[in-house]
Amino acid sequence: MTVGFAAFHYPRAEHFEEFVDRAHQVGAFLRAKPGCLSAEIWATADGDSVVTCGRFESQEALGAALTAARDLGAVTAFDDREHKPRQIFNLLAR
Numbered sequence: 551m552t553v554g555f556a557a558f559h560y561p562r563a564e565h566f567e568e569f570v571d572r573a574h575q576v577g578a579f580l581r582a583k584p585g586c587l588s589a590e591i592w593a594t595a596d597g598d599s600v601v602t603c604g605r606f607e608s609q610e611a612l613g614a615a616l617t618a619a620r621d622l623g624a625v626t627a628f629d630d631r632e633h634k635p636r637q638i639f640n641l642l643a644r
Contacts, residue, residue: 558600562631
């Protein structure tokens with residue numbers, strides 16, 4: 551079963567472009583992992599949030615990719631450059 555995620559990130563305005571760059575690094579990392587079907591970076595039209603989305607062949611592939619992404623450390627960590635906590639949604643294809 552195809553699975554995915556959508557995550558809403560809320561970078562502070564002065565860190566917005568830096569955050570987008572970091573998100574693209576993570577997206578490229580995830581796309582190189584087995585079972586990744588897509589990893590995309592979006593921004594809301596109002597510029598308030600960055601939305602990251604990914605699709606994977608299975609829950610196992612998604613789990614392995616996210617576990618490996620922890621090695622990116624500061625690139626994936628929540629810190630004071632974000633003005634509120636991330637919202638992460640796990641998705642199932644229907």
